[in-house]
Amino acid sequence: MSHLLAIDLPGGWQTTLGIKTLIVMGLIPVGALVLGYTFLLKMMSHMQSRVGPMDPGGFHGWFQLIGDGIKFIQKEDIIPAGADKRVFKMAPAVVVMSTFLMFVVLPAGPNAVVAGSIHNGIGGIDVGIFYALAVSSLSVIGVLMAGWASSNKYALIGALRAAAQLIAYELPLVLAVVGVVVQAGTMNLQGIVFAQRDGEIFGWGGIGSPYILTQFVGFCLFMVAAQAELTQPPFDMPVAESELVAGYMVEYTGFRFLFFFIGEFGTAFVYAGLAATLFLGGWSIPGVEGEIANWVGPLVLFAKIMFVAFLMFWARFSYPRLREDQLQSLAWKWMIPISLINILVTGALKVAL
Amino acid sequence: MTAFDVDPKLYSPLADSHLNVELDTGDMVLNIGPQHPATHGTFRLVVRLDGERVIKADPVIGYMHRGYEKLTEYRTYPQVTTLINRIDWLSSFANEVPFIAAAEQLMGIEAPPRALYIRTILTEMARISTFLLFLGEMGLQVGAITPAFLGFRDREYPLNLIESATGGRFHPNFNRIGGIKDDLPWGWIAECRNTMRKMLDSCDIFEDLVLGNPIFQARTRGIGIIPAELGAAYGVSGSNIRASGVDWDLRRDGEPLLPYNEIDWKVWTHQDGDSYARYWVRLQETRESARMILHLLDQMPSGPIMAKVPRIIKVPQGETYVAAENPLGEMGYYIISKGATGPFRVKIRTASFSNVSIMPWLLQGIYVPDVITVLASLYFILGDIDK
Amino acid sequence: MKTRPIVGRAKAGNRSSLASDEITSPGDAVDQDSVADQDSAVVTIDVAELSAEHADLLARFTGEVGADAVIESGVAGRELVVRIEPAAWVSAALACKTKLGFDYLGFVAGIDWLPTPAAGGDDAEGDTSAPVQPKDMTFGVAGSAGRFQVFARVGSTKVARYGITLKADLKESAPHIDSWFSVYPGADWHERECWEMYGFIFDGHPSLRHLYLPHEFEGFPLRKDFPLLAREVKPWPGLVNVEAMPGVDDEEGGD
16 A cells, blocks of 8 residues: 555655545545636636626625535435436446546645655656546446436437547547657656656756647647547537437436536546646746745646636637537547647657757 | 249348348437427427437427417407417517507508507517527527527516516517507617617627637538428528528518618528528527617607507407518418407417428438537427417 | 528518519619608508409419319408319419419418307306307308318418418318328428317328327317317406306305
8 A cells, every 4th residue: 555655745744644645635636626616617607697606605606616515415316217226326436436546646746646656756657647548538437337327318329429439539638648758758747747847948948848838739639639538518419418418417416416527527627637737847837946846836736727727618618519420520530640640740859859 | 943043032032131130220219308408398309310310300299289379269359469478488579569460450550650660679679689599599509508698698688678668578568459558768768779789799799609610610501401492381481591592571571560661671691591591690680680779769750659549449350461570480360350359260370380390301311419400590489389 | 692692682662562573673772752651651551552463463373273263252451362162272272382483381270160159158157258259150251151161371482572361161071171281391280280170181191190289189179169168167367347247256256
């Protein structure tokens, strides 16, 4: 356990490893979720001139989130008569689990790494990004389980759409990341952050070398593919409110529905975190070095995540939905070739320079 | 006869059936509705699917049938306006006008010009509020939620104006045989001008946010094309048929019920006939209506708002058909009167009923997501289908 | 005009009439004189002009359908109403669509000319809030041979402004008539509605099923002898300014 979850935090914190693990794995994602959810909800409300979510509690509707939680908890948990009950109950947990497993590898500071042992002075799992992307595709199993177990045609169509879509967009997502991995020379997320922090732009190392500059194509591909992985508009066919009512979630109520919801926002948050780590330099910020970075890092990371999430949700609230065949042709005819070319160019430059 | 000499009559069907068993994936019957967000109410569409492609679509209506044609026979003429307010509940005021005009025509009464102007303004305002809902709702059906909220927000302005003039937000019940109930309240005209300028702005927003969006265009262009001739034979009217390139608007081409010929305006048509064209035409018509109202306010005559009308309204024996351009299309009333205080028979010709009846033809062979956009772009109101 | 993708047109006064098939060319300037004339009264019916147009239309219609098919004609409001032989019902539709330019289906519906029975039977014990209709059977424009009639209106998107209303008599014992479905596909739903409301049978209709009403519904609601049950049970609550009905106050306490 200890070697898997070794945390090298400053001071005498090593002794309370269990507590810290709990903090990092439990509180930070949840706290981040709450903050992120509130921020995004308020942003959405402003963008859409909404009245409802801006009203409860007075100031910008601060009570809305709590009210939503109360509402979800007191709703009846309905399981359809024809449902496969065990699978039906398990599915939301699988979705949420895959989200939370992804949080584990996000580095929040030079030493604030949850999972993985420390090699060569760098913490984190050596195959961190590989792990994150692999774990992220677990959620499709949960979605398929939900769709199948609901014994509802809308849910089934939604789940099948989700499966087709997640598989199609897994490829450009991975290929977009390959460019970064090639440039950084490591799959370790912490290593990628260090590579960006210590990088130089034509000999000038003032802000390091965030990969968004060199891998801009990859960044765009990653954002689009992440949007599709999240089943957010313009790629929200699996849930498609106006067509499939809510797709695979249609039969879920109360707390189980809330689980899907947490999974949705949480995954958006994690993908934003991955994008921030891969392309924006993660927790690093110019001018902050040494011990203090462990304390500033999480805040910097959070700010960057919020920025990326803002972009994601901006697209989400502005765009209509593509059709399923348009989505597939976008993935296979455009994004995968572009990402392959991106890898080729990156590799060639890497060798040449 | 050798062993290979198999009777083809016997052999080939067997081979086919074998193949079919292998390849038959089975059709799925999907019930869209009666409770479905895309149907604006209790409308049910039974679609037979092969994968996600529609083989056959059968609309099932009548969940909201209220029997208005029967009920009108048990009401006096002024009471009937209360009923017909509820046919197309988004543009109730526009529903009243042709019925009242038909009764006036039978009685030989002419409403004074000011009343006609106010009727026109409120009809166009009902059109704006209906279309703004469409402009947002269509965005929602295509998958963007923001336009829906903006549509609902902007729709409040004309509704507030209607409410301040008539007292009713949705069901004004403001027309009387021979005129209208009240004159406009003080300050209403200035407020109306401001609001109409706001409406023009909000049309620009929708043009940028929805119409100009490449994804919206990809979803709606070339989808659900209604050929002009077939559309007319199905009785499709209003913006739906104008989007198919038919330059026909009852406000201009129909009976001159309202003083549309005194102002300068345009009938917008689009040649494509697809969902995009229908959205485009409605957007332009919303704009045009706002401009029309500004023109009408400039030219508003003064004078009385009610003609001389007998206290007990008895419509002389006779028949008439009066149709007007409702926001959704041609709304007409064929009234048969036998000289009593109430009509003997009223045939209500609603626009959505005919607009939707083309659906089985229109939906064949398209994907489920497109079914939703086509439904949304046809823009029907359940009360207008079910009467 | 065809080449441009988008056609908008300025308002050009009162538009075309049926007498001339040509459509007013786009972009005509507003006729200042005609607008000035109409200032006083906006809705004016030129009866003389109208009847000339109707006569012309009737002549053309008769020429296409045949003089023996046309029984009677009249004018309802601004519309020409022609009663035709039931046997010529479909051929008349075909002539309207192909020859006369009426490409647009307004509606197909039925009429029951039976005098409205007093609610609650002849004793008039029931509801008196409903308008009292004449007791004798009279027929409207263009007449009728009996109780049941089917009537339909077709219009035009090209030679706009007027349509034509066709009526045909149906036998009370066997209300059969041919379906318009093959001519105007939009007649599908209208005929289904007419069938369930009046019991008229449209021969040749692909599937004469219930449209509005539940499948197990019995009776034909829009026939005059089908009672409006709500009114049988108690008077309409919205009733005002009508004397109390004799006997009702004692028995039910009124409403």
